[in-house]
Amino acid sequence: MSASQALIQYKGRDISEKLFQSDKTFIGSKSERVQSLQSMSSKIFIEFVALIIRNRIYNLLKEQMIRMETKQKYMTxxxxxxxxxxxxxxxxxxxxxxxxxxxxxxxKLILNSFGLDETDIKKSAEEYGKLLNSSQSYINKEAPEDGEEEDNRGN
Structure with missing residues (x-):
């Protein structure tokens, strides 16, 4: 392992530790606001997964920043x-x-950090649009039209 790779590994671990220490402010663990032990356990698990995802995003953006020549404000x-x-x-x-x-x-630059591009976004948007249209047509089929409901008052 080269010195730069070791530094990246170290910084990644350091960031992970700092994330777990700052969990109280980042995710809202300062006060749990839960009713039961099971709810608290679920909330802590979700916070843990969110921190892992955030750390992965951080690492991917950091790798992209290293490849770029100038430092960009939007790469946090x-x-x-x-x-x-x-x-x-x-x-x-x-x-x-x-x-x-x-x-x-x-x-596009941010998406490139995650291995995505504009065509991936367009394809996903097209798929979501089809799903939304089909769910809307299903809702319209299930909803009664005006005048179809009978008024049973007084009968």
Whole structure:
């Protein structure tokens, strides 16, 4: 292992330890706000999984930053999540769901860190749109139309 790889490994472990120490402020473990021991156990487990995911995102963004020549402000975990939250779908013409905007250059760089690209996002959006359309048509079939319900008052 080279010195730079060892440093990356060390920093990753250091970050993990700092994440677990800062768990009280990051995830909200300062006060558990649960009713039972089972609820507390479930909450701690979810926090643990969230910290693992956050650490993985951090490592992927850090690797991308190393490959890039300049340091970018949007390559932190919180900034990357905020940027990716801007990718959203809207309902067009009252029927079909589509991406609201094109994927920006910044979003493409962040997605590239995760091994994704614009075509992956478009494909996923298309699949989600089909699912939403089919679920909406199912809901419309199940809901009674106006005038179909009988008024049983006074009968």
């Amino acid at each position: 975990v919180s900034a990357a999540i905020r940027e990716l939250e801007k990718i959203e779908m809207v309902r067009r013409n009252g029927r079909h769901y589509k991406l609201d905007h094109a994927v920006t250059r910044t979003q």
